[in-house]
Amino acid sequence: MKTDADSSSSQQDSAVHPSDVPLAQRLAQHAMALCLATMALAVFVNVVLRYGFGSGIAASEELSRLLFVWMVFIGATAAYPAGEHMAFTSLAQALQKRPAALRLLTRVIRLLVILAAALLAWGAWQQVVVGWGSRSVVLGYSTSLLPLPALLASAAIAVMATVELVRGKPLHVGHTGDVE
Helix, strand or coil: CCCHHHHHHHHHHHCCCHHHCCHHHHHHHHHHHHHHHHHHHHHHHHHHHHHHHCCCCCHHHHHHHHHHHHHHHHHHHHHCCCCCCCCCCHHHHHCCCCHHHHHHHHHHHHHHHHHHHHHHHHHHHHHHHHHCCCECCCCCCEHHHCCHHHHHHHHHHHHHHHHHHHHCCCCCCCCCCCCC
16 A cells, blocks of 8 residues: 555656756756746836736836747747657557658658748748847847747747658657646
8 A cells, every 4th residue: 555655755766857957958947937037017006006006017018028929938948859749649549550651740740840941930030130130129139029029939840840850750649748
């Protein structure tokens, strides 16, 4: 019979040690945490000032918007190599007993990811170019900083998918996340 101590020790044994997480993944996690903490602090202070004292910080909304966009695209980039993006794996699971068909499907999927990333990068690049000549109203930063993370994320994902394609990395069809 298992005791609570046995359960907790087995949970600790299966926990991922921070040194097992790749450096890029840890940097992304820290960058996202910093963005989130800064956004939360800016919004909290602004709400307190607005409702408590009838004033506020004009830059709070603009800063939060910029940090949110960066946080989302940093997260999207970090999620790709971890296999944490949403995936429809029904067909891939059905082809597991047919290795040649699964390899072909994997190549097609990787090519589609590269195509989607290239299209996103192209659109983001166009927005970056448009934003070069504009400044944000309150903080005065170049508005090209808003679409820039989409460009960087799509380029990074395209590179990762290309490396997986060239190396012939098998498609991960298992689910490690919680399913509700």
